Amino acid sequence: MISRSTKLFSANSNQLKKLGIFILFTLALLQFELRAQNNIEFPEKRFQNTDSEDFLAKNLPSKYYNELWTYHVKLENGVQIINTFSINDFGAFKDRVTGVKLMVSWTDGNTYVVNKQYDPGDLINIADSTYLRLRHDRPYWAKGNFDDEHTINFQNTNDGVRYDLNLTFFEISQGKKLGDGVYKMEDNEIGMQLLIPHAKVKGYVAINGDTLQAKGVGYMDHIYQNNLSTELIDRSYRIKKGDAENGMYMHFITLKNNETEPPIGYGIRYQNGRHSMITPSSIEKVSSEDNLDSEVMIYTDQASTLKVNVQEHYNTYSLLSELGRVQRFFAKRVTGGELLEMNGTVEIDGEKPGYFYYMVAKD
Template sequence: MKFDVYGNFLKSLPAILICLLVPQSLSAQISNPKGELEAVDNERIWAQTLRGNHFNEFWNYQFYLNDGMTVHIVFSAVGFGSLKSPVTGVKVSVFNFDDEIYQLSREYSLDKLQQDRENYVFRPNPERELYFRGELPNELTIRIRTSKNDNLYDIELHLSNIANGVQLGDGSYQVNGEEIGIVTHIPYAEVSGYVAMNEVRKNVSGTAYMDHTFQDETTTKLMDSGYRFVSHQDADNWDLIYFMLPDASTNNQTIGYRIVNQEGEITSYKVSRILQKVESEAFGKNIGRIVEVDIGGEQSIRILRTKDHEKFSIFDELGWPARQAARRFLGGEVIDFRGEALLMEQGHKPKKGYYNFFLVD
């Protein structure tokens, strides 16, 4: 089968393949926001970039549940200019459900996106049970009911005791003159509900985290890799790290942050560059096993990858010819890696948590 990557084939590509392209080599000009940690207006949870020819927007939910189960749900809205009509959608990954991993992605025309501010509902398609609903920080519910490959996904998770959303300064990061917005809407929350696969239903409880990344232009073209680490002990003790390394970054400069709650006192740091990265193999790819970063004030921290759970790429859903054509046209593949990790800091005990890295391969 032949593919016209400039025609019908390109239009059929999933959104995530196009919005996270491998970058062209540029001399990156990088800066974190000015100012300190600020509270977030609840209005910021809605899409911030549905304008212009290009935009990318992601609401990244992570759930750490009992019995070692984790659930990742990423809502999205993406515009491509002339390459493809804009779309909205969701990616879902369930790890360690009866020792199995379940993954799916769904995509719909952007004109189906429902943002009901009066009832606090974000829904990619009003005809589908795929949404998040609730007024932060009071409450929030995630609902997923859909099927793939004869597997029925039925997920309902309720968040409570939600920490107030925060951002560094105005939440605007600069990469080569383009702005990337990053907001941490849910630093910490308690979660309960159920996860059901086919006829098997499990009641779950645990904690949740959510960040929101957005840009008016295709700024993720500039990225080499991204790194998240989340450690939740309780409502007054948690540690969050999220930073990205642009391609062709001078001296491994990064954009991102570390936000720490220790005994109810919250402090923040700007992650300015990677000092050291030692790689090891995960699912056939070399990714950071030890990543040490500069957080200012002559301080550094290290993320140590300890256990790999899963790899997730939308390319995995393509057949070999389509996959090769996509790689040639897009220049590469964006792959998510998730698992367990330790946070190492001089003078402190190691903190156990979860990593979520992405690599542009």
């Protein structure tokens, strides 16, 4: 794999023994409760088409709500672009906001990242035109029907870096969801729709005036959850290869404190132009380094096993890295940790090219 870039106290022996027994009992009870809370109610295993209504924001009331529309593009020259629209609530730490984040793994070997946040009252989201915009006067938007063409747009200058992007998804494969797409774990739930499992991409992307005419492929999924990712998710694996003739796209998630239930999520496999569903039964981490799962074995309910090896690791990013030391300390206490985002290229069962976007919850 190639990587780019105390407090002292005194007590008598009996008191210590009692304290030790209490701690062990408490930890055992906590572990039991965590396992019990992770009994998963899976959606009905009926693979069905998504429509424009699945593009609409859920924006559900919850103290720690978050919702993501994630676009990931791989260009023929190796450049990767991840453009994410979001709704996020961090409880007492921060009021609910909408956001947009652009990550560009560029030709110079660097990954450029910019974040913007707005008042959720300004959000524009229309099903008929599949339109999403954070504010009417800001150039961050997505628009266009999935049965024709769908475009994302972003212009901004941040920390001396000028970003200019306009990418159109076309020849879009039919989106899919599994039942209603909602997984429930006690009071928690995660919803998922694979709205663009595959599309060709055209347009342009520029960093500081260096403009590339874009030619590549991409996907987009819509996911929401009513609790923090650091509380629910252990790993998130988005993996894509090939096209709508022969290829696949999958988004699988392993949950925290969950040793008996299978991962959640699903994918679409294309063979000779025909699609079929992929669902995970288990994911084995064969090797990891610096929080990146460099090799995993994905076992599926469809009796196939996928061996995924990271070839190039472009970037690891954490939103908390943009905060000052004091802010980062309090943010980690409130959110229970941080979420690392990683992207790059993979091979699947010895075949390439493929590409990935992983998320890892770190305490």
